[in-house]
Amino acid sequence: MIDAIQDLSREHPRYGYRRVTALLRAEGWSVHRKRVHRLWRQEGLKVPVKQRKRRRLGCSQNSCTRCQAEHMNHVWTYDLLMDRTEDGRRLKLLVIVDEFTRENLSIEVERHITAHDVIAVLAYLFAVRGAPQYLRSDNGPEFIARAIRDWLASTVPSNLP
16 A cells, blocks of 8 residues: 555655545545555655745836846835734834845834835935935835935936836
């Protein structure tokens, strides 16, 4: 029976012991699931963990290109995260990360964060660290506001969006 279990697990690597039990029964074995599980564990058989598909860097017809960070201060990412306090009140966290070094440049925690607050934090970081070549964000209302676009256009060289 152990040889049959091993053969089935080699033939069908994504099948677990339950499905192998069903295949054994279909082959004519009179076996209980618990026995197959015990033998499965005894032989050290495991279903391999499925590898997640990684998102491709590059372009398609309907999207823009995502450039990969090549050195420090090349690409910064900023985003807003939401959380709640114990009493149910909302907190917003503005997180700014250097993608190459994975260094957290800033975490600002407030009840409300506006586009002007984002500009203040970015202005401070640009003064301390210098401007990055690329600045990546999602399309949240704080990041697509006209105030941020105008400030970036007047402050930073033309390669930032």
